[in-house]
Amino acid sequence: MTQTTETAPAAAPQPADTPPARRTRVHRAWFVAAVAFVTIIGAAAFRSVPGLLIDPLHEEFDWSRGTIGAAVSVNLALYGLTAPFAAALMDRFGIRRVVAVALTVIALGSGLTVWMDSAWQLILCWGLLVGLGSGSMALAFAATVTNRWFTERRGLVSGILTAASASGQLIFLPLLSWIVEKHDWRPAAVTVSLAALAVVPFVWLLLRDHPxxxxxxxxxxxxxxxxxxxxxxxxxxxxxxxxxxxxTGPFWLLAGAFAICGASTNGLIQTHFVPAAHDHGMPIQAAASLLAVIGVFDVVGTVASGWFTDRFEARRLLAVYYALRGVSLLFLPMLLAPNVHVPMVFFIVFYGLDWVATVPPTLALCREHYGDDSAIVFGWVLASHQVGAAVVAFAGGVARDVFGSYDVVWYASGALCAAAALMSLVIRRRATPVAVAVAV
Structure with missing residues (x-):
């Protein structure tokens, strides 16, 4: 057989400082997104705990729910206020280093809580240390990964990474609620600490800072x-x-609406749903399981929201999400009962689909208006989200102490969601979106 040799056309010259790109069947960016997803799941373990520990800490130490809510509010506020600085630190030291240190701080704060016997120690460990660590693992991390590794499918990827927190809640809530109910709250805190530590080598070996x-x-x-x-x-x-x-006007509108988003999710449902359901005779493990189901549908809703954000106008999506959330909160006081019934399941599914569906369109609006600075701007918008969550985490506990129920908090949050829907519609569409450099 005669072998024929053909001369290939000359390749186009490349700049001297540009190495040839290695083509793979699956782009490396998707592996990085997968590592980020698993990392956020590990950090989300702690965020599953606060609502489970309010009653056990109240019974063991006789601390008021307002005191415990204050520790949660410090955690939530720092979670948000740390995020914009963490995004800048990732530009300085790299994603991998910042995330590894953050996970270690989360593990330290959660582990130290097993020796606490005073409320100030709860605020120090649960509020300060874990707040700082989890803030460095906040959605600004997801925004940084998305901006650096993707120029297409950004809405979808931001939705997937946002859903990681819900996935962590789904994985850990049933386990942690079982540990709290059958053993004690301390083994649950140790479990969270070990989960955060377990992710550190995974991050160090597999996560990369830039394409x-x-x-x-x-x-x-x-x-x-x-x-x-x-x-x-x-x-x-x-x-x-x-x-x-x-x-700029869009910043205040985005920050204001996102503060209400945090108030109606992390501050309200995640912190107070379990004790509120327990007030109506529902077992803690059953209420925690319902909260975990929210996590199931949160994954679906957030990924779908990312897909919608790539195709529809972001501000209109936000308005719809906030309006539907507000309506659902107005019905919640009528649904709480000792047993799980069909209307409550419908609320859980509906609320889960809407839980953090607001994140992809909010990220898209930050990119549209602020370009290369969008990850840091989103970090500040996220700070407002967590300040809103912190206010309601504290106010919800105080309202329960004063009124003997959470009803006034549900109704007030529903009204605020209506305001957030209007604020989203007021955001003007930028005629020429600001370009986002992929090297952010």
């Missing part, structure tokens, strides 16, 4: 993007971005 680290272009990009130099002055840059953003 250039592995010689590929971002997903959807047509050319290789060199890795930018580390950005110094993280705090100065973070505050500078905030200074510019507060001079």
């Amino acid at each position: 250039a680290d592995v010689g590929v272009e971002p997903y959807g990009a047509t050319e290789f993007v060199p890795k930018p130099a580390p950005v110094t002055g993280a705090a100065r840059r973070t505050l500078g971005v905030l200074s510019r953003a507060v001079r």
